[in-house]
Amino acid sequence: xxxxxxxxxxxxxxxxxxxxxxxxxxxxxxxxxxxxxxxxxxxxxxxxxxxxxxxxxxxxxxxxxxxxxxxxxxxxxxxxxxxxxxxxxxxxxxxxxxxxxxxxxxxxxxxxxxxxxxxxxxxxxxxxxxxxxxxxxxxxxxxxxxxxxxxxxxxxxxxxxxxxxxxxxxxxxxxxxxxxxxxxxxxxxxxxxxxxxxxxxxxxxxxxxxxxxxxxxxxxxxxxxxxxxxxxxxxxxxxxxxxxxxxxxxxxxxxxxxxxxxxxxxxxxxxxxxxxxxxxxxxxxxxxxxxxxxxxxxxxxxxxxxxxxxxxxxxxxxxxxxxxxxxxxxxxxx
Amino acid sequence: xxxxxxxxxxxxxxxxxxxxxxxxxxxxxxxxxxxxxxxxxxxxxxxxxxxxxxxxxxxxxxxxxxxxxxxxxxxxxxxxxxxxxxxxxxxxxxxxxxxxxxxxxxxxxxxxxxxxxxxxxxxxxxxxxxxxxxxxxxxxxxxxxxxxxxxxxxxxxxxxxxxxxxxxxxxxxxxxxxxxxxxxxxxxxxxxxxxxxxxxxxxxxxxxxxxxxxxxxxxxxxxxxxxxxxxxxxxxxxxxxxxxxxxxxxxxxxxxxxxxxxxxxxxxxxxxxxxxxxxxxxxxxxxxxxxxxxxxxxxxxxxxxxxxxxxxxxxxxxxxxxxxxxxxxxxxxxxxxxxxxxxxxxxxxxxxxxxxxx
Numbered sequence: 001x002x003x004x005x006x007x008x009x010x011x012x013x014x015x016x017x018x019x020x021x022x023x024x025x026x027x028x029x030x031x032x033x034x035x036x037x038x039x040x041x042x043x044x045x046x047x048x049x050x051x052x053x054x055x056x057x058x059x060x061x062x063x064x065x066x067x068x069x070x071x072x073x074x075x076x077x078x079x080x081x082x083x084x085x086x087x088x089x090x091x092x093x094x095x096x097x098x099x100x101x102x103x104x105x106x107x108x109x110x111x112x113x114x115x116x117x118x119x120x121x122x123x124x125x126x127x128x129x130x131x132x133x134x135x136x137x138x139x140x141x142x143x144x145x146x147x148x149x150x151x152x153x154x155x156x157x158x159x160x161x162x163x164x165x166x167x168x169x170x171x172x173x174x175x176x177x178x179x180x181x182x183x184x185x186x187x188x189x190x191x192x193x194x195x196x197x198x199x200x201x202x203x204x205x206x207x208x209x210x211x212x213x214x215x216x217x218x219x220x221x222x223x224x225x226x227x228x229x230x231x232x233x234x235x236x237x238x239x240x241x242x243x244x245x246x247x248x249x250x251x252x253x254x255x256x257x258x259x260x261x262x263x264x265x266x267x268x269x270x271x272x273x274x275x276x277x278x279x280x281x282x283x284x285x286x287x288x289x290x291x292x293x294x295x296x297x298x299x300x301x302x303x304x305x306x307x308x309x310x311x312x313x314x315x316x317x318x319x320x321x322x323x324x325x326x327x328x329x330x331x332x333x334x
Numbered sequence: 335x336x337x338x339x340x341x342x343x344x345x346x347x348x349x350x351x352x353x354x355x356x357x358x359x360x361x362x363x364x365x366x367x368x369x370x371x372x373x374x375x376x377x378x379x380x381x382x383x384x385x386x387x388x389x390x391x392x393x394x395x396x397x398x399x400x401x402x403x404x405x406x407x408x409x410x411x412x413x414x415x416x417x418x419x420x421x422x423x424x425x426x427x428x429x430x431x432x433x434x435x436x437x438x439x440x441x442x443x444x445x446x447x448x449x450x451x452x453x454x455x456x457x458x459x460x461x462x463x464x465x466x467x468x469x470x471x472x473x474x475x476x477x478x479x480x481x482x483x484x485x486x487x488x489x490x491x492x493x494x495x496x497x498x499x500x501x502x503x504x505x506x507x508x509x510x511x512x513x514x515x516x517x518x519x520x521x522x523x524x525x526x527x528x529x530x531x532x533x534x535x536x537x538x539x540x541x542x543x544x545x546x547x548x549x550x551x552x553x554x555x556x557x558x559x560x561x562x563x564x565x566x567x568x569x570x571x572x573x574x575x576x577x578x579x580x581x582x583x584x585x586x587x588x589x590x591x592x593x594x595x596x597x598x599x600x601x602x603x604x605x606x607x608x609x610x611x612x613x614x615x616x617x618x619x620x621x622x623x624x625x626x627x628x629x630x631x632x633x634x635x636x637x638x639x640x641x642x643x644x645x646x647x648x649x650x651x652x653x654x655x656x657x658x659x660x661x662x663x664x665x666x667x668x669x670x671x672x673x674x675x676x677x678x679x680x681x682x683x684x685x686x687x688x689x690x691x692x
Binding site: 048162193194195196219220223249260261265266268272274275277 | 402403511512513514541542543544545546547549550553568569570571572574575598608609611612613614615616617618627629630
């Protein structure tokens with residue numbers, strides 16, 4: 001399927017499909033998504049609001065809110081299927097072998113408990129440490145994520161920390177059982193730019209040191225460029241392009257990725273206008289047939305309107321676009 | 335440094351700027367409640383959200399204010415459009431001191447000429463009004479047109495100007511996406527035919543591809559209608575794309591005010607350098623980034639001397655004691671002792687360097 005790599009995959013998504021029944025019919029938020037994450041690899045999942053990237057992350061750890069449900073496909077973690085596990089078993093994996101970091105550090109911390117209590121509780125749940133050792137480990141973790149004077153700060157409450165410091169605590173919380181995979185959903189979006197850079201650097205350093213793989217979900221190509229090894233670009237619930245970072249950023253193939261990269265203002269040169277993709281992402285109840293991007297695509301041709309493209313290999317990248325199909329250009333292109 | 339000799343920042347050069355702000359300040363009362371002060375012995379405290387900011391924007395140009403949360407950039411925006419009263423300082427619009435206007439009629443006449451666009455297009459449009467009525471409100475309030483047909487024609491023209499169709503006028507805000515709502519906000523701002531727009535983080539809530547649409551629209555409108563912008567943003571790349579002049583704010587004060595071209599090529603103030611350092615490297619040039627330490631201190635209790643000194647790698651004894659004022663340096667205004675004393679290593683940011691195929 002998508003993204004071959006030389007290491008065995010830690011996580012493998014096969015044709016994942018997530019549906020939300022609604023009054024107006026069934027909405028497909030994630031539609032036939034397949035990718036892999038290798039041991040110790042950082043996979044960036046990028047896309048705009050409504051692309052389905054957060055739902056994909058939530059589906060992996062079984063946190064889809066009912067009535068939403070996984071309607072098809074499989075999630076394999078360390079070679080073992082986890083999407084059909086009973087709640088209790090999945091809960092053991094979550095937190096121990098898969099850690100999570102969410103966008104807003106305030107909502108992932110309980111305001112009524114000191115951060116030490118939350119850390120120690122998590123450590124005790126997932127490891128065999130004694131309470132005294134757990135506290136020592138919690139202090140070590142806080143030091144590791146760069147909290148100054150951790151031995152004192154451990155007894156403070158979330159509101160006594162700044163946004164950046166809180167996100168550091170959340171990272172400590174995600175890493176405290178030494179997970180193999182961390183799912184980080186917009187970990188820096190709520191932070192100021194200078195703090196953002198600190199948190200990205202920290203996440204990168206810790207995961208490298210611990211050999212933890214990361215699924216980094218973000219709308220910010222800049223964050224991806226700083227962190228990821230490989231990138232998956234999502235659009236309207238589908239993966240449109242997967243490839244090594246350098247390929248996707250410097251030689252984007254899918255017209256959506258090309259447009260996305262062009263629309264980011266940079267400091268290189270002053271273009272009078274930014275490249276723009278006209279229109280907006282379709283709502284889930286109005287996803288066009290064929291390639292979901294075709295109404296906005298400057299290079300769409302007849303085939304795009306009724307036939308949905310699969311991910312097609314093009315060098316090191318995989319692209320879901322008929323332009324890259326072996327016989328594509330025989331049609332009426334452009 | 336290829337700089338034209340004797341170039342002065344346009345703040346000083348322009349003969350008659352459209353907007354001039356001098357020593358603008360706004361303090362908020364951050365004291366504990368009266369009874370607590372009485373019983374627990376606390377005393378009054380002021381939060382200096384904006385503390386002595388001066389700049390001028392020539393007609394038809396864009397000045398951007400950039401900085402992190404709490405630096406006071408949005409407070410400046412609100413002061414200028416009159417949502418807050420300044421604690422001190424003056425705002426001069428087209429030669430008229432706004433604070434001297436007393437008569438309601440005069441204030442209103444001036445108000446028509448400047449408008450604001452807010453960050454959140456979900457909160458700034460009345461959900462119970464049709465788009466047509468939202469856009470027509472400034473026309474009605476200022477009595478610019480009489481008669482239904484005339485107002486209807488004008489709103490349709492405004493909708494077309496921002497890339498929406500006449501039929502969209504009959505819909506409600508919830509029927510639109512974030513980018514389209516921001517277009518509606520822009521149409522409403524343009525309804526009173528203003529000369530000056532304050533744009534407070536107009537694209538921060540939008541996705542990048544939509545952001546590009548809105549930034550392009552704003553540039554087109556500026557070219558077509560000769561608008562002057564005060565652009566507030568925390569995103570330096572966006573600021574670089576939009577501005578003629580850039581003011582960098584830190585804890586309520588300007589630390590650098592320069593032409594956009596020079597600021598991005600040769601940042602002077604250490605904080606400006608820090609901000610430039612944080613821009614992600616989309617070129618994948620492998621530029622080694624200096625890790626940025628520390629966080630913005632609380633504006634209630636700013637550090638003495640230069641408020642940036644706790645995070646500044648170049649701070650010395652003087653910086654801890656004495657607050658630097660803005661002074662002219664290589665044609666730019668910068669408030670930094672290290673720059674003034676020439677003990678700052680030159681930093682040329684060659685951010686444009688790597689060619690497309692690196």
